[in-house]
Amino acid sequence: MRTKLYVLYGGKSVEHEVSLKTAVTVLGSLDERRFEIYPVYITRDGSWCTPEQHTLKDLTVERLIVQPKFHDPAASIGEILSGVMAMPGDKVVLPLIHGSNGEDGTVQGLLELLNVPYVGNGVLASALTLDKAMSKQVLAQAGIRQTEYLACRYEEWRTDQKALLLQAEDSIGYPCYVKPASLGSSIGISRCTNRGELIAGIREAFSYDKKLVIEREAIGREIQVAVIGNDKPLASLPGEFIHDHLFFDYESKYMDKRLAMSIPAELPDGLTQRIRTLAIQAYQAHGCEGLARVDFFLDEAGQLYLNEINALPGFTNFSMYPVMWERTDGTSYSELIEQLIGYAISRHKDKQTIQYRK
Known part of the structure; x- marks a missing residue:
């Protein structure tokens, strides 16, 4: 039997549109011979709903938006949990919700209570990495330089x-x-x-x-590294976007068609490995599992600063994370998604050995 894969997207977050773009690309890459796929849309108000009929061919953002039957989040979540997510068989959840109410440990906490495997970071790592102030305290404790x-x-x-x-x-x-x-x-x-x-x-x-x-402000270059794995994480070759923006804001990231990726980034001898090592150290210091993108600043004096960790990096066609893996070891987009699902299932199996009674 195929594994049931529940893909959560949208969310009560200002990053709602980013999540929709990620979902279009991810859903279009999934192998329906291996997975029985159930898209679950979360509205801007936090209501959960599923398309009555869906096809993964020719997906668009507009086709992923669904009108909920219940406008009360509790009622809508209850319907989803007691309906499609309660069906028997092997199952795994793929959260694609960026920002608040999804990337911050809230959805992860619900999935822990349901005792289902899910892709990506757990409750603590999700909360820490999204909260920049708390993350900076963790980095300072780990001795990793930041601005x-x-x-x-x-x-x-x-x-x-x-x-x-x-x-x-x-x-x-x-x-x-x-x-x-x-x-x-x-x-x-x-x-x-x-x-x-x-x-x-x-x-x-x-x-x-x-x-x-x-x-x-650290004047210089922003270097990114993709990290994947649970107990023994791996770091990709570093990459960077080539652009002429003084401030790489939302419009620059998602609207500028002139952006070009440089992977691997051209770096001085020895710095590539140092960046990969630091990325894994930061990943482990936050207790990350599954995936994260670690961003650095390399200033004009050659000093390296860790900027932030993104526990759910974008997975659109223009996103750095999947491309870095393709250029590091040849992993395709669809293969990367399946690897992440494998890490989720493996982590879940390990957790089932924990004892909750004396």
């Missing part, structure tokens, strides 16, 4: 804006970047060169999250 930063909660800003501005200017300076703590795809991020821009950037970030980070 100077300042974390701030909304209540601190509301209570004493002047003190925060002075602290940011004294410890970080300009130019700096303001980022919502728990978002990806460069959404809500501002590059600030003076106090006016800093105030506007802080307000923008707080519209997406109740916590933010302010980081010193």
Whole structure:
């Protein structure tokens, strides 16, 4: 019998559209001879629903959007869990939800309670990697270099804006970047060169999250590494996007058709292996399993800084993660998805040996 594969996409997140783009590509690559595939769409309001009929041929973003029968999330989730996900047989879940309410450990916690295997990171690693402020503390504890930063909660800003501005200017300076703590795809991020821009950037970030980070700008190149695996993870050859944007924002990442990938990135002797080693160290420090993309800055002086870890990197045709593996060891897109499913099943089997009674 084929394994039942439940593909979750959409989500209550500002990265909803990114998830849809990922889902189109992933669903179109799956082997229906091996998997019985059930797409599960999560609306912007958090309701779960499945297409009554679906085909993986000629998929579009529009065809993946479904109107829910129940607009109450609890009722809709209950229908999915007691319906298609309760069918007997081997099953595995493939979450493709970027950002909040999906990449942050919330969905992973539900799947743990259901005791079903799922692709990607567990509850703790998902929460840590999405929260940039917490992730930076983990990196500092692991002794991995990163740029100077300042974390701030909304209540601190509301209570004493002047003190925060002075602290940011004294410890970080300009130019700096303001980022919502728990978002990806460069959404809500501002590059600030003076106090006016800093105030506007802080307000923008707080519209997406109740916590933010302010980081010193590292002028140079952004190098990415794909990591895969559970207990013995592997790192790909590093890659980078070649572009002329001062700030690589959401529009630059997803709308600029001139972007070019350089894989492997042209790096000085010895630096490629060092980056791969550091990527695995950061991956393990966060307790990651399954997959993650680790991003570095290489500044003009040759100093290397770890920027962030993305626990659910994009899987569109323009995404770096799958292409890095194809150019590292020849793994095709569909083979990569099946490897990730294999890691999920293996991790789940290992967890079944844990004892919950004396």
